[in-house]
Amino acid sequence: MAGREKWTITTPASERRVALVVVLVFVVAGSLWILLSDHLLYAVVQDRTLVARLETAKGWAFVASSALLLYAVTRRSAAQLTKAHRTIAAVVESIGDGVLILGSDRTIAYANPASIQMLGVANLERLRGMGAREFSRRFRVSYLDGRLVPPDQFVSQRVFDEAGPIRYSAVLNPPGERETVIACTAAGVRSEIGEPAELVVSVMHDITSAHHLERLRDELLTAAAHALKTPVTVIKSASQVLSARAPSNLRSSTAIIERQCARMGRLVENLLTLSRIRSGTLQLYPVDGVDLGPVVEDVAGEVSRLVPADVHVQLDAHPRVRADHERLVLVLRNAIFAATRSSRPGGPVTVRLGRCGADAEIRVSYQLPSPSVESGDAPHSDTDLDDLGVSRYVTAMVVEAHGGTLTEQAYDDDATVEIRLPAMSEAA
Amino acid sequence: MSDTPADVLVVDDDPDLREIVQMMLAGSGYQVRCAGNGKEAVEAVAKRMPAVVLLDMLMPVMDGWQCARELRTRYGRAVPIVVVTAAEHARARADQVGGVDGVLSKPFDMDDLLRVVARFAQRSSSGHPAE
Numbered sequence: 310m311a312g313r314e315k316w317t318i319t320t321p322a323s324e325r326r327v328a329l330v331v332v333l334v335f336v337v338a339g340s341l342w343i344l345l346s347d348h349l350l351y352a353v354v355q356d357r358t359l360v361a362r363l364e365t366a367k368g369w370a371f372v373a374s375s376a377l378l379l380y381a382v383t384r385r386s387a388a389q390l391t392k393a394h395r396t397i398a399a400v401v402e403s404i405g406d407g408v409l410i411l412g413s414d415r416t417i418a419y420a421n422p423a424s425i426q427m428l429g430v431a432n433l434e435r436l437r438g439m440g441a442r443e444f445s446r447r448f449r450v451s452y453l454d455g456r457l458v459p460p461d462q463f464v465s466q467r468v469f470d471e472a473g474p475i476r477y478s479a480v481l482n483p484p485g486e487r488e489t490v491i492a493c494t495a496a497g498v499r500s501e502i503g504e505p506a507e508l509v510v511s512v513m514h515d516i517t518s519a520h521h522l523e524r525l526r527d528e529l530l531t532a533a534a535h536a537l538k539t540p541v542t543v544i545k546s547a548s549q550v551l552s553a554r555a556p557s558n559l560r561s562s563t564a565i566i567e568r569q570c571a572r573m574g575r576l577v578e579n580l581l582t583l584s585r586i587r588s589g590t591l592q593l594y595p596v597d598g599v600d601l602g603p604v605v606e607d608v609a610g611e612v613s614r615l616v617p618a619d620v621h622v623q624l625d626a627h628p629r630v631r632a633d634h635e636r637l638v639l640v641l642r643n644a645i646f647a648a649t650r651s652s653r654p655g656g657p658v659t660v661r662l663g664r665c666g667a668d669a670e671i672r673v674s675y676q677l678p679s680p681s682v683e684s685g686d687a688p689h690s691d692t693d694l695d696d697l698g699v700s701r702y703v704t705a706m707v708v709e710a711h712g713g714t715l716t717e718q719a720y721d722d723d724a725t726v727e728i729r730l731p732a733m734s735e736a737a
Numbered sequence: 738m739s740d741t742p743a744d745v746l747v748v749d750d751d752p753d754l755r756e757i758v759q760m761m762l763a764g765s766g767y768q769v770r771c772a773g774n775g776k777e778a779v780e781a782v783a784k785r786m787p788a789v790v791l792l793d794m795l796m797p798v799m800d801g802w803q804c805a806r807e808l809r810t811r812y813g814r815a816v817p818i819v820v821v822t823a824a825e826h827a828r829a830r831a832d833q834v835g836g837v838d839g840v841l842s843k844p845f846d847m848d849d850l851l852r853v854v855a856r857f858a859q860r861s862s863s864g865h866p867a868e
Contacts, residue, residue: 535795538823539751542844546757549847550764574844581825594826635826635842 331382335375342371407491407513409436411465413506416440424513427491429483441466449482453490453520454589464495465511473497473506478516490520527588534581541577545570571615575646578639579700586706593633593710598733601669602627604634605662608641618649623661628669628732636707641671643700644726648675651724668713669732674725742768743788743858748778748804749821750796758791761847762854775804782808782816789857791841791850794822805837814838817857821845 346367354360401408407424409417420428420436428448430436441460444450450458460466464475474496481489491513497506545567552563585591602624613620630637641660648658652675661672708715713730745767747758752773759769770787772778776799778790790808794801801820808816819839820827827840839853 535823538843539754542823543751543753543757545844546754546761546847546850550757550760553764553847570844592826633826 335378339371339375404512406515409465409511409513411469411509411511413508415466415469415509417444418508427483427489427513427515428481429486447484451480451482453478453480464493465509468495468497468509469506478520481513488517489515490517492516524588527584530580530584534577534584537573537577541570541573545574568615575642575700579643579703582636582639582703582707583699586703591706591710593636595631595633595711597631598629599632599634599637600627600629601662601671601730604637605641605660605671608638609645609660612642612645612649616646616649618652619655619657620645620649621657621659623659625661625663626669628662628664630669630711630730630732632711632730636711640704640707640728643704644671644673644728647700647704648673648724648726652676653678653722664732665729667732668729671728671730672725673728674723677719677722677724679722742766743854744768744770744785745854745858746770746772746778746781746787746790748772748775748790748796748801749793750774751793754793758850761850765851765854767854767858775799775801775807778804779807779811782812786812786816788860789817789819789838789854791819791821791854792837794820794824794827817860819853819857 347364350360350363350367354363401419401421404421405423407427408419408421409424410419412418417436417439420433425431425433425436428436439447441463444463445458445460450463452458458479464473464477468475474494476492476494478490478492481491483489493511493513495509495511498508498510499506548563548566548570552560552567555563582591605624606622609620609622612618645658645660652658656676656678658673658675661674663670663672705715708728708730711730713728715729716727718725718727745762747755747762747769748771749755749758750773755771755773759771762769770781772781774796775792778792779799781787782790792801792804796804799807801822805818805820808818817838819841820837821841821843823843827842838857841849841853
């Protein structure tokens with residue numbers, strides 16, 4: 310494509326090669342000029358005085374032509390540099406994202422028009438020379454959860470000392486302007502890898518609208534999940550009332566309604582927790598000394614009542630943990646339900662509670678169904694089909710929020726989900 | 738022990754939920770009154786002290802939290818309040834309004850509902866104050 314070579318990025322190696330070629334050309338051309346002109350001069354002119362005068366003239370001519378050549382080369386290079394500078398300036402000024410360039414003194418050296426507008430200042434001079442502390446005071450930079458970002462934690466400051474680029478999302482609050490949510494990326498310009506940056510380029514991308522939409526979506530999800538709980542309660546309760554009075558041939562129908570209500574309840578609970586995780590508002594209310602034994606027994610019992618599965622509980626120990634009871638129940642319910650849905654029909658599901666070092670360990674084991682001969686597909690979890698993997702993701706995130714781990718293993722026909730949570734000491 | 742059936746006040750803005758809870762409790766021998774919001778609940782308690790108030794949280798006119806606060810201010814712990822809610826962590830929030838006597842999360846089981854109500858009905862009939 311025409312003009313593509315203009316955008317080829319030069320590297321230090323190619324710069325050295327160009328300089329070497331210019332010097333070599335000069336040395337070869339100069340040496341040939343001296344050798345050939347001297348040889349010609351001595352062959353044609355015999356008068357020593359005249360030879361001396363012509364040698365002097367030849368020397369001056371060499372200096373003059375070298376000077377002209379140097380002038381031409383330097384001027385061409387300067388013109389290219391100016392052009393490159395103008396091109397870069399035009400590109401930076403036309404970028405819709407805010408661009409700040411910080412000098413080695415870690416203050417703002419340049420701000421493009423988009424950043425001037427984003428920060429609500431009159432012109433570049435209002436920003437030039439501004440350090441992180443003053444920037445923090447003027448624009449009250451905060452994380453998305455509302456905590457102020459310490460000035461030394463701005464990505465544009467950290468990247469002076471750390472390898473970049475570094476990214477984060479933050480909120481700017483320019484005085485008298487609307488708050489702006491930005492995705493900020495900063496990268497350092499270094500002469501050598503590992504050296505402190507000489508310049509830092511910080512790009513601020515306005516994501517206010519996207520963030521607002523995302524928040525609305527999460528709020529809608531939360532509100533919808535809350536609102537769904539009441540109709541599920543009404544249907545479930547009505548079914549239980551019917552079940553108590555219904556003839557035996559109708560009880561399987563009311564049992565189906567109850568199972569589906571329980572399924573909807575789980576979906577709602579998982580969606581609600583997912584929306585909390587996504588919006589960064591998942592709050593835990595942990596209490597000390599939660600005895601896992603009764604919790605495991607209760608949840609396993611609940612699952613047994615709802616699904617036709619053979620769920621066994623084995624309590625090898627009674628570890629106590631610091632946990633949010635409501636979320637812990639959700640984790641166990643998800644794990645045990647997933648096992649009942651993924652296991653071989655009629656196969657047992659074993660929930661074993663024990664200790665592993667300093668951790669409480671809950672192992673949910675089940676037998677995998679035989680692979681389908683017709684499809685030959687890899688086995689998948691029915692739970693994923695049930696809720697697109699939401700419960701699996703929520704379970705892992707909630708366990709992680711408790712400082713624990715969740716792992717899944719499968720050997721031959723046996724699969725195990727292992728949940729580990731930091732256990733409290735026996736003395737506690 | 739009194740032979741009078743224990744009086745349960747069901748407070749929820751959803752008429753279907755009120756009706757079905759009423760059916761469950763009446764079927765188990767309780768006397769059930771219903772209120773559609775917190776204000777009606779405060780008025781109902783003023784007329785006669787129930788054995789327990791089953792209180793929804795998200796309601797028009799006066800929500801459950803305001804109602805719980807009002808009942809605590811007027812009657813202290815003499816009126817047992819069980820929060821019936823779809824909200825997360827209702828127990829943690831309940832502590833902020835002076836505590837409630839129980840929390841029943843939606844969707845609940847009929848057995849759980851009857852167990853909770855029976856606990857307070859027994860206390861009421863034996864003359865024990867709510868905890």
